[in-house]
Structures are given as structure tokens and as C-alpha cells.
Amino acid sequence: MSIRWSDRQIETGTEDLLARVEDGVAYLVMNRPERRNALSAAMLKGLEVALADAERSSDVGCVVLTGAGGAFCAGGDVKAMAERHAGAGPKLSLDERIHAQRLSQRNTAGRLYQMPKPTIAALPGAAAGAGLALAMACDLRIASEAAILTTAFAKVGFSGDYGGTFFMTRLIGSAKARELYFLSERIDAKHAERLGLVNRVVASLALEDETATLATRLANGPTVAFRYMKENLNRATAGGMQECLDLEATHHVHSGLTEDHRNAVAAFVEKREPSFRGR
Numbered sequence: 001m002s003i004r005w006s007d008r009q010i011e012t013g014t015e016d017l018l019a020r021v022e023d024g025v026a027y028l029v030m031n032r033p034e035r036r037n038a039l040s041a042a043m044l045k046g047l048e049v050a051l052a053d054a055e056r057s058s059d060v061g062c063v064v065l066t067g068a069g070g071a072f073c074a075g076g077d078v079k080a081m082a083e084r085h086a087g088a089g090p091k092l093s094l095d096e097r098i099h100a101q102r103l104s105q106r107n108t109a110g111r112l113y114q115m116p117k118p119t120i121a122a123l124p125g126a127a128a129g130a131g132l133a134l135a136m137a138c139d140l141r142i143a144s145e146a147a148i149l150t151t152a153f154a155k156v157g158f159s160g161d162y163g164g165t166f167f168m169t170r171l172i173g174s175a176k177a178r179e180l181y182f183l184s185e186r187i188d189a190k191h192a193e194r195l196g197l198v199n200r201v202v203a204s205l206a207l208e209d210e211t212a213t214l215a216t217r218l219a220n221g222p223t224v225a226f227r228y229m230k231e232n233l234n235r236a237t238a239g240g241m242q243e244c245l246d247l248e249a250t251h252h253v254h255s256g257l258t259e260d261h262r263n264a265v266a267a268f269v270e271k272r273e274p275s276f277r278g279r
Helices: 039-055 078-085 094-107 109-114 130-137 164-172 174-183 188-196 204-219 223-236 239-253 259-269
Strands: 016-023 025-030 062-067 119-123 140-145 148-150 200-202
Touching: 016 119, 016 204, 025 039, 025 204, 039 109, 039 148, 062 130, 062 204, 078 259, 094 109, 094 239, 109 140, 109 239, 119 204, 130 148, 140 148, 140 174, 140 204, 148 188, 164 239, 188 200, 188 223, 200 204
Parallel strands: 025 062, 062 119, 119 140, 140 200
Antiparallel strands: 016 025
């Protein structure tokens, strides 16, 4: 007999992250389609709230993370970064910025990876930078045939965050992960499937139904077994995730202070190629 689940909204405190529970599945939708769902502070905080709710709630057996308006997530909001470099936003010390980055990473990518429930990323379109990292933090990834994936960090003078180096290395191996990080090339969904970055590719119009079918199947599966299965699988990849997340946070914040990063952000906004000087 199938489990009877409740249907409800999860209050995230922001329209940037919508969340609902339906048939035992928590659907978390990054909702800034005008920015290709680029991450905002409100979205990240809402994601923390929704993931904490999904992890502790007995009416949730599986979590789906996706994006609105045809994109998954473009990663960090480069235009907002440019505004911060111009003096907008709160002034934090370097140590405060690193600590805040660590907490955000632990409570989002870290929680997706460690929570004792299956997690699925459904990619309708672009997944870049930290957006790609969040997708890789999930247990499974289903991509639309229109999806494009890229690490993107090298193009804006960042070293990477939200666990991407940890997750990608474990998914496809160190050599290919280095190539994708250093070169920041865009790869299509089929290429990503061949590499092992995504589990399956489906027609764009079928993505929502295919994801719901899989998520509902998992939500109605052996949840206790899944809990221990996931822990076993995480341990099988030889630890180090927390240290990797914290080191990434430190390096990401430091690289955000470089002239190369500031120049690359300006180049992005001005739609020109950046030039890097190694400082």
C-alpha cells in the first residue's frame, strides 16, 4: 500500500525560491527567470529554509531542485557582484565573508549531499557555476535535451564554490573535472550524460513528468533503506566533503577580491572578453 502524503506549501520567506510538497516530494524552484535564476542572497537563504524543512519533515520522501522559466541556475549573479564592487551592500571583514560563505555552502550544497533522503536536480536549461555545483550535490540529475552545463568560474576569475570541485571529481574523475574547471567550456546535455554528469536526458516537454514519476517512486520507496544506502554511498567516496567545502569558501572569497575578478565582472556586464593579469 502506498504511503499517504500531505500536500502543502513551504514558506521560504522569498519569491526567489518557491517550495511545495506534493505526493511526498518537496519541489524547490529557483525563481528568478529574468536572471536565468542566478543566485541571490534571498534565494540562498530560502533554499536553506526549504532544505531544512524537507530534511526534518516526515511528509517528504524525496527532494527535487529545479529552476523556473527554462533555466536551472546561472550561478552567481554577476551583475550584483559588479554593484557590490561599486560600493553597494553591507561591508564585511574578510573573515566574516568567509564564514558566511561556509555556512551558506554547508546549508545548501552540503545539505543536499548529506540529507538522508534522495535528491534530484531537474535541469530544464542552463546550469552554470554554483548552479551546476548545486545540481551535482544532488543524488540524481535529469536534464532536458536543451540543457547546457558549464563551470563558468574561470571566465570571471573565481576559483569555484558550493562544492563543485568535490562533487565533479567524484562524478567524472579528476582529469576531466580539471579540464572543465580550467577551460570553462559549455557542454550540451548528451555530452554531460556521456561523461556521467547527468543520469538521463529527456525531451524538454517530458522533463517535468519524468522527474515527477521518478521522484514519486523514490518518495514511496524504502525510506529507511535509502537513508542508510545514501550514507554508505557517501562514505564509499572517501570523505573530505566538509573540508573541501570550507577550503572552497576561503578560496572563492579570496579570488573575489582580485583585480582579475573585478575586471572579468565588468567585462561580463559590458559584453566584452575579459583580460586576466594574475593579480
